[in-house]
Amino acid sequence: MPVASRISDRIGSIAESATLAVDAKAKAMKAAGEDVIGFGAGEPDFPTPEYIVDAAAEATRNPKHHRYSPAAGLPELREALAEKTTRDSGYRIDGQPLAASNVLVTNGGKQAVYNTFATLLNPGDEVIVPAPYWTTYPESIKLAGGVPVDVFAGPEQGYRVTVDQLEAAVTERTKVLVFVSPSNPTGAVYSPEAVAEIGRWAASKGLWVVTDEIYEHLTYDGAEFTSIASLPELADQVVVLNGVAKTYAMTGWRVGWMVGPADVIKAASNLQSHATSNVANVSQVAALTAVTGPLDAVEEMKTAFDRRRRAIVEGLNAIPGFDCPTPEGAFYAYVDVRGALGEDGTAAGIAGKTPTTSAELAELILEEAKVAVVPGEAFGPSGFLRLSYALGDEDLARGIERIRSLIAGS
Known part of the structure; x- marks a missing residue:
């Protein structure tokens, strides 16, 4: 008699959040002492504005x-x-x-x-x-x-x-x-x-x-x-x-x-x-x-996001086989990496491997370049990578350069 699953079919069919999984793996690697740069989670790197925190602190004192x-x-x-x-x-x-x-x-x-x-x-x-x-x-x-x-x-x-x-x-x-x-x-x-x-x-x-x-x-x-x-x-x-x-x-x-x-x-x-x-x-x-409240703090964050947006698009488009349209909103770059995949792709032979899917490429980038990105399979068809630019300018520049060096072989 087949052994019944301990987990219901309904819950067992759910896929883990790919973005959170990538972020968790990057944080675990960091905790183990590795210098990992994370482009995975869509999470602003700014603190919550102080006036909001102050209001919450006051609320804790109200029975x-x-x-x-x-x-x-x-x-x-x-x-x-x-x-x-x-x-x-x-x-x-x-x-x-x-x-x-x-x-x-x-x-x-x-x-x-x-x-x-x-x-x-x-x-x-x-x-x-x-x-x-x-x-x-x-x-x-x-x-x-x-x-x-x-x-x-x-x-x-x-x-x-x-x-x-x-x-x-x-x-x-x-x-x-x-x-x-x-x-x-x-x-x-x-x-x-x-x-x-x-x-x-x-x-x-x-x-x-x-x-x-x-x-x-x-x-x-x-x-x-x-x-x-x-x-x-x-x-x-x-x-x-x-x-x-x-x-x-x-x-x-x-x-x-x-x-x-x-x-x-x-x-x-x-x-x-x-x-x-x-x-x-x-x-x-x-x-x-x-x-x-006011949107002043939001405008300050938006200015930083805009600067990073332009920098990440320029950096990604300088990588062989990568093609990144300029996003007009949010804080993500969605780069077409189909030109870097397969036997004839520019990524062929990296570290003795030839990625044929964006999932394989994302794994290779994490293992070899210590940079966390999310593969297109999490969002639809293979062949793409999502990178959040809601991270510091210095980390953004270092991360893109690591990917470029890995893909370009230099």
């Missing part, structure tokens, strides 16, 4: 924050997030500003993603996921019983899908479109015209749109963040995902949110009430201070 609070979030934070999303995303329902009932505060952005798909999907429902995509989307879709359908947009089209591609992917089981701009992992930003075209197409098909706007404040070279939720025809069939992690350098505070029609938010709140209940109150106070 009301030592107790349970509403599962959906502190009322004052939900109100502030409703106002923020109405203002920054132009999202209104029936022409009216959003209310607290349209907001659920979650334990980081990943819980917002999970809650959303668990609330919207029935088994077998299909979700169109433009690729390259963030690793968590397809796993959350599968956990909810849905079926992710990849639509790949390569560097030749700026990593942006077209309506024609989306149309070709629609079936009678399609229920949701995932839309992300600015994008993780590519840094692609859709023009206002493209956002409107895709949004109107989704509305004409009766699809839900799940849009992740966590990089809304990080755009460069005049690129404009445009929320697909601003289209009136999508108002009752869109969910906005967001959080404080990237904009305010608050990855460890674990505060995200989902914004959408009240019935969807109520159902997702019921789910969260049984899964985790409320987000830590002190973290919620920190988030409230962040979203209601």
